[in-house]
Amino acid sequence: MAPSVCLIGLPGSGKSTIGRQLARLWGVDFVDSDHVIEAQLGCTIKEYFSAQGEQAFRDVEAQVIAALATRDRACILSTGGGAVLRPENRAVLHAHTTVFYLHSSPEDIARRLRNDTGRPLLQGDDTLKRLKDLLAVRAPLYEETAHYTIDTLRCGTGQVMRKVSMQAELAGLVPQPGATLATPR
Numbered sequence: 002m003a004p005s006v007c008l009i010g011l012p013g014s015g016k017s018t019i020g021r022q023l024a025r026l027w028g029v030d031f032v033d034s035d036h037v038i039e040a041q042l043g044c045t046i047k048e049y050f051s052a053q054g055e056q057a058f059r060d061v062e063a064q065v066i067a068a069l070a071t072r073d074r075a076c077i078l079s080t081g082g083g084a085v086l087r088p089e090n091r092a093v094l095h096a097h098t099t100v101f102y103l104h105s106s107p108e109d110i111a112r113r114l115r116n117d118t119g120r121p122l123l124q125g126d127d128t129l130k131r132l133k134d135l136l137a138v139r140a141p142l143y144e145e146t147a148h149y150t151i152d153t154l155r156c157g158t159g160q161v162m163r164k165v166s167m168q169a170e171l172a173g174l175v176p177q178p179g180a181t182l183a184t185p186r
Contacts, residue, residue, distance in 0.1 A: 005075055007094050009143055010103035012082035013110040020079040022162045030076035038065050066090045070097040085142040095146050101165050102147035107132035
């Protein structure tokens, strides 16, 4: 059984937080692709990114995404914000998981991440401009990959989690006791 729910969106959109809550609620594993990548690399993404560059990081990320999207055990998968940059990642996620795009505004994310130093693509003087630039490039890719878009504007974490959960219930994805998550249609 492949992981049936995948969360995508800009860095800081709440993918890991929402993913953990959904996994607890549904009684399945939570897997953060960035944590898997760091375990595989033996260093932080920021360190690897600095030493090897974005291209090398994206190569490793593509291998990890392919393995996680096609694994046998159901889970909630949270990807890095740039996972959709590679066509092969978009294809494997869309084909093997049900993808929820957590659509957040750059302004909301900039507020949340103002003290975050662990995201290499958001370092510098103007995080808001960088987020707007990332969204301009990535929004069409998120939309192409997603089965569902969840608007997180003016929503707290609990509200976003309920929106995803409600959509998943309507789509027949939520497991019943003793069952596994449904596979995408």
